[in-house]
Amino acid sequence: MGGGSGPVAGMTVRSGCGHDGPAAGMTADETRGQRAGAGWGAEGWGDGGLRRSAPVLLVIQPITRRLCAECRSGPRSLLVWEEGAPRCLDCADLGHLVFLPRGHSALTRRSREESGLSAVVVRFNRRKSRYERQGVLVEEAALALAEERCLADAEARRRRRVRDARRRAAEDVRFTDAFAREIRRLYPRCPAERALAIAAHASLRGSGRVGRSAAGRALSGTAVASAVRASVRHKETPYDRLLMSGVPRHEARRRIAGVVEATLREWGGAPP
Numbered sequence: 362m363g364g365g366s367g368p369v370a371g372m373t374v375r376s377g378c379g380h381d382g383p384a385a386g387m388t389a390d391e392t393r394g395q396r397a398g399a400g401w402g403a404e405g406w407g408d409g410g411l412r413r414s415a416p417v418l419l420v421i422q423p424i425t426r427r428l429c430a431e432c433r434s435g436p437r438s439l440l441v442w443e444e445g446a447p448r449c450l451d452c453a454d455l456g457h458l459v460f461l462p463r464g465h466s467a468l469t470r471r472s473r474e475e476s477g478l479s480a481v482v483v484r485f486n487r488r489k490s491r492y493e494r495q496g497v498l499v500e501e502a503a504l505a506l507a508e509e510r511c512l513a514d515a516e517a518r519r520r521r522r523v524r525d526a527r528r529r530a531a532e533d534v535r536f537t538d539a540f541a542r543e544i545r546r547l548y549p550r551c552p553a554e555r556a557l558a559i560a561a562h563a564s565l566r567g568s569g570r571v572g573r574s575a576a577g578r579a580l581s582g583t584a585v586a587s588a589v590r591a592s593v594r595h596k597e598t599p600y601d602r603l604l605m606s607g608v609p610r611h612e613a614r615r616r617i618a619g620v621v622e623a624t625l626r627e628w629g630g631a632p633p
């Protein structure tokens with residue numbers, strides 16, 4: 362494996378800065394042949410881009426047990442590589458920061474924006490022979506503020522969804538009303554509540570939700586007539602029972618046709 366690539370080197374190479382960075386690795390493999398240096402790198406790795414970006418303070422999740430070179434405490438789960446030696450966060454003056462694991466990009470971005478001091482936590486992936494970002498260290502107050510903002514955003518999205526749902530519901534009501542009026546225009550003696558029921562059923566399928574043109578098509582004379590006819594077939598005739606008892610559909614339709622036409626005439630429909 363490549364071995365000697367420290368996080369700074371690995372990152373700067375990929376971010377296109379072109380200089381050889383110091384070792385920040387924790388194993389002999391990782392550190393072999395590397396010069397000492399501070400835990401600063403350049404960001405911009407992982408996006409596949411070649412852009413240069415602001416330097417970033419790097420904190421390592423060591424893959425071997427390491428003590429702090431300064432206070433000898435440890436092994437520590439997070440270390441900063443400073444002047445060729447690992448230091449714990451307390452010795453590196455980062456002890457007050459809190460860890461935010463990767464995975465929530467908006468929260469991460471906002472936390473870092475709000476944080477006067479922040480660091481990126483990386484861990485060496487031996488198999489891929491490169492450092493991978495694990496999360497960030499930020500000020501607790503910054504994280505709290507960022508969480509509030511993300512929650513506010515989520516709340517704003519929730520409210521928008523509620524408004525959208527209300528608008529769609531209002532559209533559905535308008536569509537149902539229009540459909541019922543059209544039924545009553547074509548079948549003046551169709552009971553009002555029956556017209557509304559047929560319209561409500563139709564709006565479940567072809568409502569304003571589908572868009573204005575689909576709603577318009579649904580309100581055409583043919584569409585209204587076929588919705589009414591279907592309703593009569595199922596409610597005023599033994600059509601469903603015939604089907605259930607094994608009568609073929611066309612035969613069942615033939616048998617009930619008289620009742621359907623009689624009902625439509627009764628409701629004042631124009632003869633077909």
Ligand SMILES: [Zn+2]
Binds near residue numbers: 432450451452453
């Ligand atoms: Zn220490």
